[in-house]
Amino acid sequence: MSASVDSPSSVEPVETRSHDWIMAEAERLKAQGETEPRLARDAVSQPIINAWLEAMEETDPRFADGVAPPAMAQVWTMPGLRGSRGASDPLSGAMAMLDAAGYTSVLGTNCDQVYERYLRVGEQVSVTTRLDSVVGPKQTGVGEGYFVTTRNVWRVGDEEVASMLFRVLKFKPRARVSTGATDGGGPDRSQIIRPVVNRDTEFFWEGTRHGELRLQRCNACGELRHPPGPVCPVCHAMDRGHVVASGRGRIFSFLVHHAPKMPGRELPVTIALVDLEEGVRFVADVRGNPEDLAVGDPVVVGWDKVDDELTLPIWEVAR
Ligand code: ZN
Numbered sequence: 001m002s003a004s005v006d007s008p009s010s011v012e013p014v015e016t017r018s019h020d021w022i023m024a025e026a027e028r029l030k031a032q033g034e035t036e037p038r039l040a041r042d043a044v045s046q047p048i049i050n051a052w053l054e055a056m057e058e059t060d061p062r063f064a065d066g067v068a069p070p071a072m073a074q075v076w077t078m079p080g081l082r083g084s085r086g087a088s089d090p091l092s093g094a095m096a097m098l099d100a101a102g103y104t105s106v107l108g109t110n111c112d113q114v115y116e117r118y119l120r121v122g123e124q125v126s127v128t129t130r131l132d133s134v135v136g137p138k139q140t141g142v143g144e145g146y147f148v149t150t151r152n153v154w155r156v157g158d159e160e161v162a163s164m165l166f167r168v169l170k171f172k173p174r175a176r177v178s179t180g181a182t183d184g185g186g187p188d189r190s191q192i193i194r195p196v197v198n199r200d201t202e203f204f205w206e207g208t209r210h211g212e213l214r215l216q217r218c219n220a221c222g223e224l225r226h227p228p229g230p231v232c233p234v235c236h237a238m239d240r241g242h243v244v245a246s247g248r249g250r251i252f253s254f255l256v257h258h259a260p261k262m263p264g265r266e267l268p269v270t271i272a273l274v275d276l277e278e279g280v281r282f283v284a285d286v287r288g289n290p291e292d293l294a295v296g297d298p299v300v301v302g303w304d305k306v307d308d309e310l311t312l313p314i315w316e317v318a319r
Contacts, residue, residue: 026134145171191264
């Protein structure tokens, strides 16, 4: 066994990379502390702010005049398509370590940002990163994995302007990826990919279990929105409730999915984007033969109970 463990690629074969090895590597990466500041490629600029505002459909006039939206913090120090975060980047290091141990898939889980002040056009931002924690192994819906949390700090000179805790799940994908045909010939529905249920979405999945199509509503301005999220896109309030939709709408667009295979599902699957009566668009599968389907068809929501925990909405053509 090698005594000089400099990088995950220089050590023992996968089968000997135990939990203890992962934890030791994590401690080594944590002990490296904060990286050297990496300077943004370009200074904060109005053209990039404008492009971002358009992409986000953000129209707040205060950002048209040299003030950057705080949520752009990460934008300024992105390494670019062919850039690198640097050899010492602890997130890359933790990813490589877990790849080496067989935890090859990644899923973003959550991200908390703190803004100290607005950035202005012309300021040059730098970023540092350190590994905050590696926690696991945890059994999750997608497989066994480790939660990796890093902390980024953005500064102008020595002044901290924003920071972020960023957590990903690095997991070992489940071995079985076939559609899992059972003896009866149909797909094994216990393998259906399950939706992410979190603070923003649990009301929705509770609704489907009760046969209710729930739409998030902003308690401040009344705007309806789907998919659910923490902030109202119109008034930016975080106070949120929901209404129960009528479940009726019309097909705005649809596609027929033939490949690749989907765990627990029989192909083809028809998926439609539906304009609900309430003015919100909603995506779900459609029951029945896609040959019979046309844009503009009226549909009504039905329920596809997978098990006691999960019921999926499914469109049925209203004849
Ligand atoms: Zn609102």
